[in-house]
Amino acid sequence: MSELNDLDASTLAAGVRTGTIRVVDIAEAVIRRIEQRQPEIQAFAYFDADLVRDRAKLLDAVPRKGPLHGVPIGIKDVIHTFDMPTTHNSPRYANSHTRIDAACVDTLRAAGALIVGKTVTTEFAATLRGGATRNPRRPQHTPGGSSSGSAAGVADNQMTLALGTQTGGSTIRPASFCGVFGWKPTWGAISREGLKMSSTTLDTLGIYARSAADLALLADVYDIDAATGTLPQSLAGLKVGICRTPLWDKAGEATQTAMQETASLLRNAGVTVCDIVMPAEFDTLHQSHRFIARREGRASFLNEYRTTPSLHDDFKATVENRAGTSPGQVRQAYRHADLCRALWEDIAAAYDFVITPSAAGEAPFGLDSTGDASFNSIWTLLHVPVVNVPGLTGPTGLPVGISVTTRRYEDRRAIAAAGLVSSLFAVRGAMAAE
C-alpha cells in the first residue's frame, strides 16, 4: 500500500480538501522517508523536522489556502525562504539566513504548500562540480545538477514536488537522470525574484513532479497562459517533430535508442512524425550560449569576487574574463540567439510539439561531475518551454528522459503532450513486463 509520501500532489490536495487526509500525517510520512533516506541520498542541504511539523499543524488549523494545501515541496538552496537558511552550497553563505521568500515560494505558500526543506545545489547553481546528492536509482551515480537534491528528492518520494533552476541544463538533465518530470518554463513566465542569479538571458525557474498532471497543477498555481487552441487529448492525428539538434554526435547509445523508440511509439499511436533538421544557423548556437553565460556570469558573480578571496577559481575565472570574451563577441551572440529564436518559432509552429533529447545518455558513474548539458543549453537560450518525460531506460537500466518542447508561452501544450507521451511509455513498459 502506498504511503502518503508516494502520492501525487493532486491526490494529496484532494484528500486534504475533503478532510480524509491531515497535513500532519503527510508531514510525518515525508519526515520518515527523509530521515530514512537522507544519510544515503543526501537530497537536503537543510531539513528541520520540527519546523515541518509546526507548519503542517498550522496548515491543518487554518482554512484551505489553495490547490497545494498540505503538498510537500522541496526548494533548491539558491532560492530564498524566510524560515530556512539559503546557502547556495557556498562557504560564504554557510550561515546565511535571509528573512525573505522568493516570489516563486511566496506563491507556493499562498497556495498552501508545505515547504519541507532546502535541496542540494552545486555551488551557486553554476558549476558541474558535484554536490553531495546521490542518484536514488543507483547511488554510485550522479543525479545530475545543478538542481541535484530537487530531482533526487522527488524521484525518491521524499517530497511530492520541488523547485530548481536552469541556466544550461540544470533542471532537465537531473530530471532525465533521476527519472522524473522536469519543466523549464518559458523564459519570463515565472518570476525569478529572490533566486541566485547567474545569467539574466538564461536563468529560469525549474519544476519537478512525478506526473504531468502535477505539472499542470503548478501551471495553474503559477498562472501560466491558457494554450492557444485546445490542448491535445490524444496523440492520434497529431504532427510531431523529432529534433536531434546539431549536437547529435554527443548522443550515446541510450539516447539514440530512446529517440528512436519514442518516434516509433508515436508513429504506432497514429502520429505523423517528421524529422526536423535545424538550419545551419543553429550549428554554433551552443557557443553563443557560452559567450552570453560568461559575460552575464561575470556581472553576476562580481560581488562574490570582490568580497570573498576564497571564492572557487571557477568563479574567479569568469569574473576575470580569462576566456577573453569581447563585447563584440557578446553582441554577436545576442544577435545570433535573437535570429535563431525567430527561425525556431517558425519551424515549431508547424508541429503540435517537438521531441528532442534530454541528456546525452544515462546518469554517469560517480559524483565528481553532474554530467553534460549540451542537449539543454540551446533550448534554454531559445527561451522555449521544455518538459522532460521519464519512462524509458538505458542499457544499464537507469532512466533516460526525452524532452517535449513548443513555442514560447505554450507551456500548457508541452505539459499536456508530456502526459500523452508518458502514457505511451507506461503502456510499452507494461507490455514489455508481461
Add this chain to the structure above:
Amino acid sequence: MSELNDLDASTLAAGVRTGTIRVVDIAEAVIRRIEQRQPEIQAFAYFDADLVRDRAKLLDAVPRKGPLHGVPIGIKDVIHTFDMPTTHNSPRYANSHTRIDAACVDTLRAAGALIVGKTVTTEFAATLRGGATRNPRRPQHTPGGSSSGSAAGVADNQMTLALGTQTGGSTIRPASFCGVFGWKPTWGAISREGLKMSSTTLDTLGIYARSAADLALLADVYDIDAATGTLPQSLAGLKVGICRTPLWDKAGEATQTAMQETASLLRNAGVTVCDIVMPAEFDTLHQSHRFIARREGRASFLNEYRTTPSLHDDFKATVENRAGTSPGQVRQAYRHADLCRALWEDIAAAYDFVITPSAAGEAPFGLDSTGDASFNSIWTLLHVPVVNVPGLTGPTGLPVGISVTTRRYEDRRAIAAAGLVSSLFAVRGAMAAE
C-alpha cells in the same frame, strides 16, 4: 565654500585616501543636509543618522576598502540592504527588513561606500503614481520617477551618488527633471540580484551622479568592459547621430530646443552631426515594450496578488491581464524587439555616439504623476546604455536633459561622450551668464 556633501565622489575618495578628509566628517555634512532638506524634499523612505554615523566610524577605523571609501550613496527602496528596511513603497512591506544586500549594494560596500539610506520609489518601481518626493529645483514639481528620491537626493547634494532602477524610463527621466547625470547600463552588464523585479526583459539598475567622472568611477567599481578602441578625448572630428525617434511629436518646446541647441553646439565644436531617421520597424516599438512589460509584469506581481487583497488595482489589472494580451502578441513583441536590436546596432555602429531626448520636456507641475517615459522605453527595450546629460534648461528655468547612447557594452564610450557634451553645456552656460 563647499561643504563635503557638495563634492564629487572622486574628490571625497581621494581626500579619504590621503587622510585629509575623515569619513565621519563626510557623514556629518550629509546628515546636516538631509535633516535640513528632508521635510521639504522627502528624498528618503528610510534614514537613520546614528546608523550612518556608526558606519562612518567603522570606515575610518578600517583599512581603505576601495575606490568609494567614505562616499555617501543612497539606495532606491526596491533594492535590498542588510542593515536597512526595504519597503517598495508598498503597504505589504511597510515593516519588511530582509537581512541581505542586493549584489549591486554588496559590490558598493566592498568598495567602501557609505550607504546613507533608502530613497523614495513609486510602488514597486512600477507605477506613475507619485511618491512623496519633490523636485529640489522647484518643489511644486515632480522629480520624475520611479527613482524619485535617488535623483532628487543627488541633485540636492544630500548624497553623492545613488542607485535607482529602470524598466521604462525610471532612471533617465528623473535625471532629466532634476538636472543630474543618470546612467542606465547595458542590460546584463550589472547584476539585478536582490532588486524588486518587474520585467526580466526590461529591468536594469540605474545610477545617479553629479559628474560624468563619477559615473566612470562607478563603471570601474562595476567592472564595465573597456571600450572598444580609444575613448573620445575631444569632440572635434567625431561623428554624432541625432535621433529624434518616431515619438518626436511628443516632444514639447523645451525638448525640441534642447535637441536643436545640442546639435548646434556639437557642430560648433567640430562634430559631424547627422540626423538619424529610424526605419519604419521602430514606429511601433514602444507598443512592443508595453506588451512585454505587461506579460512579464503579470508574472512578477503574481505573488503580491495572491497574498495581498489590498494590492493597488494597477497591479491587479496587470496580473488579471485586463488588457487581454495574448501569447501570440507577446511572441510577436519579442521578435519585434529582437529585430530592432539588430537594426539599431548596425545604425549606431556608424557613429561615435547618438543623441536622443531624455524626456518630453521640463518636470511637470504637481506630484500626482511622475511624467511621461515615452522617450526612454524604446532604449530600455533595445538594451543599450543611456546616459542623461544635464546642463540645459527649459523656458521656465527647470532642467532639460539630453541622452547619449551607443551600442550595447559600450557604456564607457557613452559616459565619456556625456562628459564631453556636459563640458559644452557648461561653456555655453558660462558665456550666456556673461
